[in-house]
Amino acid sequence: MEKTINKEQIRKPENLVYRRTPLLVDVPLSYCPGCGHGTAHRMIMEVIEEMGIQQDTIGIAPVGCSVLAYDFLDIDMQQAAHGRAPALATAIKRLWPDKFVFTYQGDGDLAAIGTAETIHACNRGEHFTMIFVNNGIYGMTGGQMAPTTLPHMRSSTSPYGRDVEIMGFPLKMTELITHLPGTYYVTRQSVHTPANVRKTKKAIRKAFENQKLKKGISFVEIVSNCNSGWKMNAVQANKWMEENMFPFYPLGDLKVDGQIVEKK
């Protein structure tokens, strides 16, 4: 005998397995289907909801695919110029030291045009959280080479693949800032499987909790896909990411509670 369950029963709290956090505004996202930005947004807002800090959080999203993040996240937000989110966050956190402040930046933003702001905010040991979405490409402007584009990887401005002799090497910004005394927590995660999503959420939670300690920057890199920019479907993009991005940008903690994690 088949047991049927109607809509009303499905909606009962005891039968719910998932609910959208009300802190995500109920509007269509501007991201391409399959992109990791949406999941990363959800993790941040779930953490803010669980910590009960909506009233005390200020987010900063600069130019990039997530430039419209303020349309999706139900918190006070500022839009920053390309690369400058850490400068805004520095001022906001110093002027409102008891607020939770975070930046949400792409790789072009954080590791190319905003290199100075990134390094100096980390080195000063500002007490905010940086979320770094690394998709190896400039998504918003149509798939140009990023500082994180892998050797031989194709983009619209490296159409034959990134030739490091001509175009220079990919920059491992996360490794670089790990060694700065002002960073307290540095980790690299992904959001392409449910297990990884859970780990990312835990990392974001820790990064936000750390702000209460006032011990420096908590930095969460999320290695993500850009199926449109990479010219793949979502499944191919995730597979390509596992096979190519993760060996170059290995997942895991780089620095925890101010201590560099030694690689075995």
Place this chain on the structure above:
Amino acid sequence: MGELRLMKGNEAIAEAAIRAGCDGYFGYPITPQSEILEYLMAEKPYEKTGMVVLQAESEVASINMVYGGAGAGKMVMTTSSSPGVSLMQEGISYIAGAELPALLVNINRGGPGLGTIQPSQADYWQSTKGGGHGDYHLLVLAPASVQEMSDFVKLGFDLAFKYRNPVIIHSDGAIGQMMEKVVLFDPIPRRTDDEIKKQCPWATVGKTPDRKRSIITSLELDPGKQEQVNLRLQAKYRKMEAEEVRYEEIACDDAEYIFVAFGTSARICQKSIELARAKGYKVGLFRPITLYPFPVNPLRELSTKIKGILVVEMNAGQMIEDVKLAVSCSLKVEHYGRFGGIIPTPEEVTENLISKVIGG
């Protein structure tokens, strides 16, 4: 009554910032204005009023710190000199576009390029005509004394919050470096968090259930809506033009000829008036205090009573364009400028008035 002190112009700006109840200063060293950051660091206002003072990694960072702090409702400022202000232009455009209050200071030095560290007024166009991209205006105050360096900090913050628009104090290395007596205004306490939330309901201070989220942005992708944003900005600039014009007339009552000059040039012209009058010429000075909004109507009115104008600037002829527009080329308007860090002498200014305008 305020406190009387002998101070450098740059120091007066720093002291006035603390007294005005400023919440945050962000800056990067550059001559001839580094005394501002030095003075603040020596005074440690963060221990007295709670004012944040931070030496940023660049002018790009400091203007974006100002952008962030202003968006969060705080009373924030930065100061720099010409090359540093050029570097800030993208951020200034964002602040104007997002309609935030902020105080900027440019202690002009000679250019172009790295130029010289000596005084100049060559950034007039940059300050008054935009500087960064897009159609926007700063409200531009031009002090001509150390006293005004102090007073305009307070006035600048008041205007910035009144219009939610960046205000720039457009000064030069001479006024920044020279010492004069100044009567400092009494300290005003910094606003409390609650006062900020009340005064700035648009600011990002944490979303409470009783209001929509605050969003600070200059982005509007829909051209129809972006045009509306621009029209709103333009309406604000027209209001400034109607209500915020400031100027000074010296010895203009019986004048047949006038100098038009601001800042250091205006100080020099005061001496040139004496020299000219000693020679029997009836000469006065019209000093724009707001460079934007430019005092168009008062100057036009004055121009109907005189025979000629010499515009004196430490640049190759920038404000003269606004002067000519104001008087609709209805009388003789000539220019005398020194540049590259040279300050003209009162004698040469008087001689040029006689030779170029009065006619020999």
